Amino acid sequence: ELDAIGAAVTDTVDVAVAVPATLIYPASQRARFPIGAEDVHANDCGAHTGCVSADMIKEAGAAFSIVGHSERRQAQGETDADVKGKAEALRRAGLHAILCVGETLEQREAGEAEAVVTAQIRASLPEGAAGDWLSIAYEPIWAIGTGKVATVEDVEAMHAAIREALGENGETIRLLYGGSVTAENAAGLLHAANVDGALVGGASLTAAKFIPIIEAARG
Numbered sequence: 001e002l003d004a005i006g007a008a009v010t011d012t013v014d015v016a017v018a019v020p021a022t023l024i025y026p027a028s029q030r031a032r033f034p035i036g037a038e039d040v041h042a043n044d045c046g047a048h049t050g051c052v053s054a055d056m057i058k059e060a061g062a063a064f065s066i067v068g069h070s071e072r073r074q075a076q077g078e079t080d081a082d083v084k085g086k087a088e089a090l091r092r093a094g095l096h097a098i099l100c101v102g103e104t105l106e107q108r109e110a111g112e113a114e115a116v117v118t119a120q121i122r123a124s125l126p127e128g129a130a131g132d133w134l135s136i137a138y139e140p141i142w143a144i145g146t147g148k149v150a151t152v153e154d155v156e157a158m159h160a161a162i163r164e165a166l167g168e169n170g171e172t173i174r175l176l177y178g179g180s181v182t183a184e185n186a187a188g189l190l191h192a193a194n195v196d197g198a199l200v201g202g203a204s205l206t207a208a209k210f211i212p213i214i215e216a217a218r219g
């Protein structure tokens with residue numbers, strides 16, 4: 001799959017794949033594009049048995065890591081402060097951070113989506129965040145792995161709110177949309193205002209489903 005994806009990469013689209021920690025080394029040896037981790041620990045060293053630091057993923061060949069994925073915020077109880085610490089650790093290691101934010105269905109139905117997400121941004125964004133080392137992924141929790149994709153209008157409204165919340169350097173930071181992105185809906189989402197890319201889950205698992213999304217980003 002990595003070879004097929006690599007063959008589809010051109011210099012007009014940036015493609016990167018985040019993999020489980022045990023696969024970083026073999027994937028980075030093989031892939032012709034950046035490989036990243038799905039999480040890192042916030043500390044550079046210390047007594048954290050079983051945790052994986054930014055320097056450890058770097059040594060294994062990672063160029064970046066996702067931080068603050070909603071599954072980690074929910075299942076591991078990660079707070080915005082934890083997520084900020086992880087993004088800062090990546091910066092210290094010279095790696096890129098993809099920082100995830102997103103609201104629950106309950107919060108969206110209560111009309112709180114933008115307030116929740118912009119509060120997450122304010123609390124988890126490191127000082128001096130800039131596009132050369134950080135991207136934001138907006139992933140509405142109700143859209144992840146459910147087949148329920150946000151509308152282009154909702155994504156544009158949220159990304160405009162995020163862009164504003166980012167403040168200084170905000171224009172340099174890439175805003176990715178994630179949640180049930182497929183070959184069918186990718187073009188509309190990727191060409192929406194303030195959408196600079198996608199964080200693709202299920203449809204990235206096979207080259208056959210992922211390559212059309214790369215092509216939609218290019219087209």
Ligand SMILES: O=C(CO)COP(=O)(O)O
Nearest residue numbers: 144145179180200201202
């Ligand atoms: O959260 C996601 C990737 O981590 C999105 O997953 P899906 O694209 O499968 O909805």
